[in-house]
Every structure is written in structure tokens, then in C-alpha cells.
């Protein structure tokens with residue numbers, strides 16, 4: 431693998447793995463979350479590198495399990511070790527108690543603690559040091575998400591030349607929100623250290639440009655479309671919008687498999703062939719789960735004809751459990767589920783089935799395939815891959831996608847047949863669900879067919895290609911799959 435060839439180096443807060451200690455032994459499994467689901471199939475067998483945190487605190491001995499994972503994945507994994515204090519200050523603190531709520535329009539949930547900021551800078555430096563150690567001058571460094579907005583700045587400060595692109599998986603907020611951030615100008619300036627900054631939607635990019643104009647009026651901005659250029663102090667970087675996607679064929683093929691067909695039938699039988707409404711999310715306050723449950727309650731009040739005719743299945747994957755707000759949300763959801771079930775359940779029927787766990791991919795896809803209606807109603811979301819995964823897996827093409835207008839996916843999917851809703855308007859959501867029950871199946875088929883077509887055309891490989899082309903004038907084919915290579919770290 432070593433030699434002159436140019437490699438793609440992905441850097442993200444997390445490695446694409448989940449680490450657990452089983453009886454004193456570290457065990458590594460594939461990780462979850464939108465970023466990992468999207469990128470893992472692209473990097474597979476291309477001989478690149480993925481640099482990130484393993485999720486453990488302190489320096490744990492995971493060299494062997496990581497090397498084994500690297501061999502199977504076909505790219506090398508290099509860990510960044512974070513101390514307990516760094517996890518608290520940089521990850522839980524600055525990333526998830528400042529940037530995450532602020533960028534999702536939850537400014538009142540922000541904790542602008544100055545020690546978090548210092549920890550963020552230190553951790554970005556640490557990541558940069560690992561990048562310097564394992565990458566070569568000729569590599570392309572592709573940095574992901576809000577945890578690492580300062581990484582290119584650190585590399586330049588260290589005098590290390592690298593081609594660096596950055597993609598923000600979450601929304602970028604408008605100036606009236608972003609300008610509340612005490613470190614606003616520093617963040618904008620350091621993002622401009624990347625050669626290309628990619629956003630999910632045109633709206634995110636224009637929010638960034640408005641903030642840039644307000645904070646750094648000396649920057650000169652020119653061009654349009656994916657050609658917007660910003661020049662500051664003699665350095666030019668570019669800004670683009672690249673809506674992330676999924677490995678459409680992988681989901682569609684899995685959904686068509688015999689194993690998933692059997693699981694789908696089992697789920698439907700267990701739910702007595704009632705209509706299935708489905709919600710799938712990380713348990714996060716941006717996902718609008720309590721509001722969705724309220725919409726179900728409203729529906730049961732207003733439309734008694736629907737009682738006992740459906741099951742609403744909510745799958746929630748545990749997330750950021752050490753942050754008190756996430757635990758409070760878990761308790762709130764459990765309370766709401768109990769309340770609604772207590773109010774409306776009948777012998778042989780409970781309206782809400784709630785599963786709080788991560789599921790194997792086959793089970794998730796079987797739920798997608800079984801669901802008649804997907805309720806994807808985040809209060810704010812960068813893109814939302816669940817919406818796309820549901821459509822890809824809906825191989826019968828009879829499903830309905832009810833989608834929040836505040837998900838990044840809304841722009842692309844509305845014009846192709848998704849039903850858009852305001853997730854705060856619980857009565858409005860209830861009405862849209864009711865209407866879907868009474869709409870001709872031919873309409874559903876037409877819409878789902880168009881939705882699937884649009885996602886198939888703009889899949890994850892298309893997305894990576896557009897980013898690489900804009901960032902590095904490279905195509906995905908410039909990093910061809912390798913065979914028979916031993917990927918030792």
C-alpha cells in the first residue's frame with residue numbers, strides 16, 4: 431500500500447466502529463450514525479485511511495482489533511486517543527453542548543463554557559498531529575463534521591501542507607443564531623483554511639455566507655452555484671452544497687433478500703397485519719420524537735376510525751447518554767409512550783411499540799420494508815439519511831414518506847413525492863397521516879417510484895464523486911478498489 435499513490439484520508443470525530451469491553455477484552459463492531467453509514471461503503475477496499483476517536487477514554491490497547499477491522503474493511507484505521515477530560519470538554523462539551531444545539535437552532539440549550547472552547551482547540555490539535563503522523567504530502571485529507579472545524583487551521587499552523595476538504599453534516603444556522611457564539615469569527619476564519627467547505631444544502635451555504643459577510647467584511651466573495659469563492663488575506667477557498675446520500679443499491683438489495691422478506695413477514699404477522707407507521711432515530715432532541723408521539727395522540731383523538739387499525743413503531747438508538755439532556759429526553763419519551771398507550775390501548779392492541787436499542791441492519795431494513803408510512807419529522811436535521819434509507823428499502827413502492835420541512839432532505843424529496851409537514855404542528859401532522867390512510871394506492875406507488883428514482887440517481891457514490899471533484903479535482907475512480915492487499919495499521 432505504501433508508495434507514491436495518492437490516498438484518501440478521512441478524518442472524523444469517530445472511527446466507523448463501536449467499541450465495547452467484554453470481560454476485559456476490547457471488542458470492535460461496525461459503528462452507527464449517519465456519517466458512518468454514508469462513508470463506510472465508499473472507502474471500502476480502497477486502501478485509504480480513516481483517522482478518528484475510538485469512543486474509549488484514555489489510551490486503550492485496541493491495536494489488534496483495529497488491525498483486524500482494517501483488514502476486513504480494506505482501509506486502515508488510526509485511533510486518536512482522548513483523555514476523560516478531553517471527552518468531557520471537547521466532545522460532550524463544545525461539540526455537543528455548544529455547536530450541536532446552536533447549529534440546530536436550539537440556542538437556549540447551549541452551554542457557552544469557555545473551558546469547552548479551549549478543550550476543543552486542544553483536541554483539534556491532537557487530531558491534526560495524528561493526521562501529520564500518518565498521512566503524506568500527496569494525500570487528500572477529507573475532514574468531516576462540526577467536531578473538527580479547526581483541523582486545517584492547526585495543520586497550517588504546524589506548517590504542514592495538505593490538500594484539505596471539509597464537509598459539515600449538520601445544518602449551518604442563520605446569522606441571528608450563529609452570531610450568539612462567543613468564538614464566531616474564529617470558527618468562520620478557520621473554516622476558510624480548508625480548500626473546500628461543503629454544506630448539505632444551498633440554504634446552509636447561504637447562511638454561512640451571510641455570517642461571513644457580517645463577521646469578516648474584508649473577505650471577497652465571488653461566483654455562484656458550486657463555484658463560490660472566498661478570498662481572505664491572499665488565500666482562496668471554495669464553498670459548495672452537496673446533499674449527502676446513501677448506498678441505495680445496498681439497501682434495495684438487502685430489502686429484496688429472502689432473509690429480509692421473511693423478517694418483514696414476521697413483523698407484519700406480529701403486528702397482526704395492521705398498517706405500520708415507523709419512526710427511526712438516534713435518541714436526540716433534534717429528532718422531534720415527543721412531538722411525533724403527540725401527533726399520534728392527536729390522530730387517535732381526532733380520527734377514531736384509525737384506532738386499532740395501525741401500530742406506530744418507534745425505534746430509538748441510544749446516543750450521547752452521558753449528557754443529562756439526552757437522559758431527560760429518554761425519560762420524557764418513555765412517559766409519553768406510556769401515557770398514549772395507557773389512554774388508547776385495547777385488548778390485543780397497543781398503539782405505540784417503542785424499541786430503545788440499536789438493531790442489526792437486516793432488522794432495520796425489514797422494518798423499513800414493512801412500514802406503510804415513515805414518519806421522519808426532525809425539528810431540524812442536516813440531511814436525514816433515514817428518509818432515504820426508507821425509500822430505498824421500500825421495494826414494494828407502496829410506502830408513504832412523511833417528512834419534516836426542516837430536514838435537509840426536504841428540498842430534494844418534496845419535489846419527488848414526499849409529504850412535507852411542520853413537525854411542531856401536531857394537528858397538521860395527524861391530518862397528513864390520516865389523509866395518507868385514505869389516499870389511493872396508485873398515488874403512493876407513483877410518488878414512491880419517483881422518490882426511489884431520485885435517490886438511486888443521487889446516491890452516496892455520486893455524492894462522494896461530486897465532493898472529490900470539487901475539492902481535489904479527483905474522481906472516486908482515482909482511488910480504485912484494491913484486491914488482495916493486507917491492511918495492517
Ligand code: ADP
Nearest residue numbers: 463464467711712745747787788789814815816
Ligand atoms: P444522524 O446522523 O443525526 O444520526 P441520520 O438519519 O442521518 O441521523 O442517520 C442515522 C443513521 O443511524 C441511519 O443510517 C440509520 O440507519 C441509523 N439508525 C437509526 N436508528 C437505528 C437503530 N435503531 N438501529 C440501527 N441503526 C439505526
Ligand code: F6P
Nearest residue numbers: 444463464465466575599749750
Ligand atoms: O450526523 C451527525 C453526527 O453527529 C455524526 O457526526 C455522528 O457520527 C453521529 O451524528 C452520531 O453522533 P455521535 O458520534 O455523537 O454518537
